[in-house]
Amino acid sequence: MEDSYKHKGMRRSLVRKLREKGIRDKRILDAIGKVPRHFFFENALISHAYQDKAFPIGEGQTISQPYTVAFQTEKLKVEPGNKILEVGTGSGYQACILLELGAEVYTIEYNKVLYERTRKFLPLMGYRPKFFHGDGSRGLPRYAPYDRIIVTAGAPSVPNSLIEQLKIGGILIIPVGDSERQQMYRITRTGERQVSRETFDYFSFVPLKGDEGWGKG
Template sequence: MEDSYKHRGMRRSLVKILKTKGITDSGVLQAISKIPRHFFFDNALLGHAYQDKAFPIGEGQTISQPYTVAFQSEKLEIRPQDKILEIGTGSGYQACVLVEMGATVYTIEYNKVLYERTRKFLPKMGYKPKFFCGDGSKGLPRYAPYDKIIVTAGAPSVPSSLIKQLAVGGILIIPVGDNEKQKMLKITKVEDKKLKKEEFDYFSFVPLLGDEGWGK
């Protein structure tokens, strides 16, 4: 795996695109400028690695569009040492961004093939989130509470289990809608039983699978 001057130049161009789309968080932009996204692609597909679009990774899943990754990461308001739960490991690219920003990341993947692939691959890149395989719609109660929770799949509603596992003052970012498009929600747990909800643009994610998602 080589990360050349050319690759770094392509990342700089991608960061410029993200800035024009409204991403301002310097930590997010710095992480994206550092992570070799082309490592997630076959050599023959290198031209796709730094385009601002999603791309299939097999198992009916995609590596998310860089803008989507940047948008969700920015809305999480990540601080170093934040304890973050990621629902939907997928390719692992989003987890790398969170780790790069100094967070402690717990990431759970429903699909066993993707889980095994990413669990072996990310440490080779130097990124070591804590990997789990299971029903992400239920969260990961064993290690709760979390400062931040990010859901990288479209949910029909906000799973109550994720709200319970969020620390007071914590933030949950989740796309909610149908199988075609979802509205990005930011939920802040102001107090134990008081939530603040903000709504943003529509996005298109693969479905969240599991008991509190779209079923199995």
């Protein structure tokens, strides 16, 4: 795995593009500038690694568009030391960004093949979140509560299980909608039974699988 001067230059170009698109948090831009996204691509496809677009990674999943990763992360308001649950490990790229921001990351993946692949691969890059395989739509109650929860797949509604696993003052970012398009929601738990809800732009994610997502599959 080589991270050459050329690759670093491509990352700088990507960071400039994200800044132009409205990403303002310097810590997030710096994190994206550090994580070698081309490591997630086969050699023949490396030219796609620093384009601002999603790309298939197998198993019907994608590595998210860098702008989407930056947008979700910015809305999550990550602070160093935050305990974060990521629902949908996928390629592991989002988890790397969260780790670069100083978070303690718990990440759960529904697809066993992706879970095994990413669990073995990220440590080779020097990134070590806590990996789990299972139904992320139900969260990971064993390690709750969390300061932040980020969902990287489209949900039909906001799972109650995830809200219940937030600390008071904790934030959940989740795309909600149908199978074609979802609106980004930010849910802040303001009390034991109170939440505030904000909505942002529309995106297109792969479906959230599981009991509180789109079911099994």
